[in-house]
Amino acid sequence: xxxxxxxxxxxxxxxxxxxxxxxxxxxxxxxxxxxxxxxxxxxxxxxxxxxxxxxxxxxxxxxxxxxxxxxxxxxxxxxxxxxxxxxxxxxxxxxxxxxxxxxxxxxxxxxxxx
Amino acid sequence: xxxxxxxxxxxxxxxxxxxxxxxxxxxxxxxxxxxxxxxxxxxxxxxxxxxxxxxxxxxxxxxxxxxxxxxxxxxxxxxxxxxxxxxxxxxxxxxxxxxxxxxxxxxxxxxxxx
Numbered sequence: 001x002x003x004x005x006x007x008x009x010x011x012x013x014x015x016x017x018x019x020x021x022x023x024x025x026x027x028x029x030x031x032x033x034x035x036x037x038x039x040x041x042x043x044x045x046x047x048x049x050x051x052x053x054x055x056x057x058x059x060x061x062x063x064x065x066x067x068x069x070x071x072x073x074x075x076x077x078x079x080x081x082x083x084x085x086x087x088x089x090x091x092x093x094x095x096x097x098x099x100x101x102x103x104x105x106x107x108x109x110x111x112x113x114x
Numbered sequence: 115x116x117x118x119x120x121x122x123x124x125x126x127x128x129x130x131x132x133x134x135x136x137x138x139x140x141x142x143x144x145x146x147x148x149x150x151x152x153x154x155x156x157x158x159x160x161x162x163x164x165x166x167x168x169x170x171x172x173x174x175x176x177x178x179x180x181x182x183x184x185x186x187x188x189x190x191x192x193x194x195x196x197x198x199x200x201x202x203x204x205x206x207x208x209x210x211x212x213x214x215x216x217x218x219x220x221x222x223x224x225x226x227x228x
Contacts, residue, residue: 004157033215040123040220040221041220042120042204042218042219042220042221043158043204043218044218045215045216048215050213058215090157090158092158101146101208101213101214101215101216102148102160102163103216104160105150105157105158105159106157107156107157108155108156108157
């Protein structure tokens with residue numbers, strides 16, 4: 001099992017450009033999450049999904065959109081990137097059968113917006 | 115809504131010394147508690163979790179944590195640290211009532227020196 005994978009690992013954008021981050025999991029988990037990590041801020045939840053075709057807003061959703069067309073994939077989109085979106089993005093997944101909302105994390109995507 | 119406070123942003127310690135990383139939480143309902151570890155340039159890995167039962171929880175790599183309901187704390191301890199324990203440690207909480215997302219603390223950087 002590959003677990004949770006993220007594509008790409010690194011990306012540099014110019015202000016106003018758009019991009020999509022892809023998260024894939026092969027554990028048949030129902031739940032998937034996108035977080036951003038900034039120095040001194042811990043992990044903050046951007047959006048999450050509790051099943052195929054569903055999405056919900058987290059703590060910091062502004063400037064991002066998501067889609068969950070397939071159970072194993074969760075896409076995070078930036079329509080018009082801003083320097084404030086420079087961050088490390090982590091995807092995670094979890095399942096109904098896992099106790100207490102335990103989550104498995106991907107390796108992260110480091111995004112720089114110039 | 116739940117919240118987590120990690121009282122120290124950085125903890126320097128010498129190799130083979132004991133260490134305690136502090137975590138306090140706030141919630142109006144019963145909670146599940148977690149500690150995750152993040153090694154440099156990697157994703158988060160589950161260290162240990164408290165679901166119910168015994169308040170002393172043992173995790174991987176010799177770490178343990180104690181749940182104290184009256185003090186709303188979940189401090190992480192290790193009796194003797196190694197250089198390889200240098201990493202960032204995150205405390206997280208989710209509520210037991212229904213479905214709940216994870217809320218993370220801001221992290222504590224453990225720096226182990228020879």
